Amino acid sequence: MEEKVLRNVLEINDLVVSFEMYQKGFRKKKLEVLHSLSLDVKEGEIVAVVGSSGSGKSVLAHAVLGLLPKNATMTGNIKYQGELLTPKERKKYLGREIAFIPQSVDYLDPLMKVGKQVVGVYSSKERQRQLFEKYQLKKEVEDMYPFQLSGGMARRILISAAVTEEPKLIIADEPTPGLNVELAMDTLRHFRKLADNGTSILMITHDIDLAFQVADRIAVFYAGTIVEISPTGDFLAGGKNLRHPYSKAFITALPQNEFQPLKGTQPYAGDLPEGCLFAPRCPKAEIACNGKIAMRDLREGKVRCIHAT
Amino acid sequence: MSMKKGKKILSECIRMVLLLVAVSIVAFILITKAPIDPLVSYIGTNSTLSTEAKQEIAQYWGLNDPLPQRFLTWAGHVLKGDFGTSITYKKPVIEVIKSRFLYSGILMLLAWVLSGVLGFVLGVICGLRQGGIFDRIIKLICFILKSAPTFWIGILVLTVFSVQLGWFPIGMAAPAGKLAADVTIGDRIYHLILPVLTLTVVNISEVVLYTRQKMIEIINQDFILYAKARGESLWQIVRRHVLRNIALPAITVQFASFSELFGGMALAENVFAYPGIGTATTAAAMNADVPLLLGIALFSAIFVFIGNLIANILYGIFDPRTREEAGDA
Numbered sequence A: 001m002e003e004k005v006l007r008n009v010l011e012i013n014d015l016v017v018s019f020e021m022y023q024k025g026f027r028k029k030k031l032e033v034l035h036s037l038s039l040d041v042k043e044g045e046i047v048a049v050v051g052s053s054g055s056g057k058s059v060l061a062h063a064v065l066g067l068l069p070k071n072a073t074m075t076g077n078i079k080y081q082g083e084l085l086t087p088k089e090r091k092k093y094l095g096r097e098i099a100f101i102p103q104s105v106d107y108l109d110p111l112m113k114v115g116k117q118v119v120g121v122y123s124s125k126e127r128q129r130q131l132f133e134k135y136q137l138k139k140e141v142e143d144m145y146p147f148q149l150s151g152g153m154a155r156r157i158l159i160s161a162a163v164t165e166e167p168k169l170i171i172a173d174e175p176t177p178g179l180n181v182e183l184a185m186d187t188l189r190h191f192r193k194l195a196d197n198g199t200s201i202l203m204i205t206h207d208i209d210l211a212f213q214v215a216d217r218i219a220v221f222y223a224g225t226i227v228e229i230s231p232t233g234d235f236l237a238g239g240k241n242l243r244h245p246y247s248k249a250f251i252t253a254l255p256q257n258e259f260q261p262l263k264g265t266q267p268y269a270g271d272l273p274e275g276c277l278f279a280p281r282c283p284k285a286e287i288a289c290n291g292k293i294a295m296r297d298l299r300e301g302k303v304r305c306i307h308a309t
Numbered sequence B: 001m002s003m004k005k006g007k008k009i010l011s012e013c014i015r016m017v018l019l020l021v022a023v024s025i026v027a028f029i030l031i032t033k034a035p036i037d038p039l040v041s042y043i044g045t046n047s048t049l050s051t052e053a054k055q056e057i058a059q060y061w062g063l064n065d066p067l068p069q070r071f072l073t074w075a076g077h078v079l080k081g082d083f084g085t086s087i088t089y090k091k092p093v094i095e096v097i098k099s100r101f102l103y104s105g106i107l108m109l110l111a112w113v114l115s116g117v118l119g120f121v122l123g124v125i126c127g128l129r130q131g132g133i134f135d136r137i138i139k140l141i142c143f144i145l146k147s148a149p150t151f152w153i154g155i156l157v158l159t160v161f162s163v164q165l166g167w168f169p170i171g172m173a174a175p176a177g178k179l180a181a182d183v184t185i186g187d188r189i190y191h192l193i194l195p196v197l198t199l200t201v202v203n204i205s206e207v208v209l210y211t212r213q214k215m216i217e218i219i220n221q222d223f224i225l226y227a228k229a230r231g232e233s234l235w236q237i238v239r240r241h242v243l244r245n246i247a248l249p250a251i252t253v254q255f256a257s258f259s260e261l262f263g264g265m266a267l268a269e270n271v272f273a274y275p276g277i278g279t280a281t282t283a284a285a286m287n288a289d290v291p292l293l294l295g296i297a298l299f300s301a302i303f304v305f306i307g308n309l310i311a312n313i314l315y316g317i318f319d320p321r322t323r324e325e326a327g328d329a
């Protein structure tokens, strides 16, 4: 990457998202799923948010895109190009400057031809055709319905739909599920190209290997917050260059490394420890870890741990 | 693809024929087993005819034949288009049914379109604003209407608009005592309003609740989230995705609801003494008018079946998914 100081295209500060749930009977309960999560994505950068499936990563994408359900409450702030992303601002940017690549074709209208869906409300037929050509989709595909698409076609359709207006920021939620390695790599190459042309990409995935392939930085998502953000190189070097005990353990557990699994499970959102969320499983845990732990800069990255070096 | 569709329609038609045969048999058995004597109802209870003469008529009509043979005789005539003569109206059954179906048809068509369109619009709004005050009020009204019997609603409408307010005539299809030739279109419409209103009210709750339910299902789908994420406004989402996805089930259920519409119609007609199929059925039943009852049973079955057939075909034509399956299979 170039040396010049890059602007933050997306900046998330202390984002807390909770859902109001009805428990047995009529008692309402607040379930906090994201806990003071902070993250930033710079111009032309791919940041991968990596965490195990079902840990609430999608909520992060939905929060940025304003897709949270009615029973969700949100505090903290989300900034786009330095501006607070209010609902009104968001309306201005969604579909034009900010694009979303969803997980699957279920996100396409089952009764609308895909060509028309790629055009959406802002683009044109010409642009759609141009993109189909670019992503090697045959012309007939525009007249197909989503259920007729193969996995690879669906991916390229969703990417086409995202880039019609040449967005500055793309949020991709699990962009490669169910694809074979080749197709997944293909998708990632498209991402890399987009990023090299200046688009920022926030990629949410459970697959760290994918993140290794394209991401500039990797954010480790644990129990509803991000515990470490570091350059991908630090991850590739194995656990020793990482900052947070969880990321270290997580990387060590990979098959290509020592394959040492981490004992215990992630805490449930309704039953969180005070202070550091990783404390129950952390070998270095001590009393001080029960206090509030802030995200801090450390070497080229950021970490949420008092002991990290 | 068209081969498949042709086959499907053909098999539906075969089903229809089988259904008609079944309906005729069941109706025939039920009516002949009922404690009514067609002979008595034909000649009247205090007839002076001798027993021999009665026997002769019974013999001539085939009333003494075994049941299967009687059925075949009737069915044979029906196949030639002869439904017999109505005892009640002293006219060929087919003529009675024709004129009565015309009256009922107008009534049903109007109520069907009104409840369909109005119910759809209300259902869509309720679904979009689920849990809002409008939704809750409409839902409550629908539940009340749904659980209220048709004749009760009919009588309520009648009491309020005809008796209390005096806005509309109490019943019939035309002013009493006016010659058929003098009856104007205005008269007819004037007399139609209350029955149509009643039938619409009876029918509408089902449409609203169904549309609302579908609506909620659809707006909670991921593709609505995606449309939002792509910058579509609420109106654009409704126009581009919601209506597209809800139209098919809504239209289908409209056709499939023919049978309920038919039942409601029969009751509403009786409340308003409207001269349609419903009142004819009652009259026929009162008079043990076997030929007319059988004819009505048959035609009603055809009517309801056609509704279902249209519903099935619509799905086949308009849903790309079933269209494709038909092509692949």
Ligand code: SF4
Pocket: A244, A245, A246, A276, A277, A278, A279, A280, A282, A283, A284, A285, A286, A289, A293, A304, A305, A306, A307, A308
């Ligand atoms: S803050 Fe304490 S408990 Fe948490 S990861 Fe660091 S050392 Fe472990």
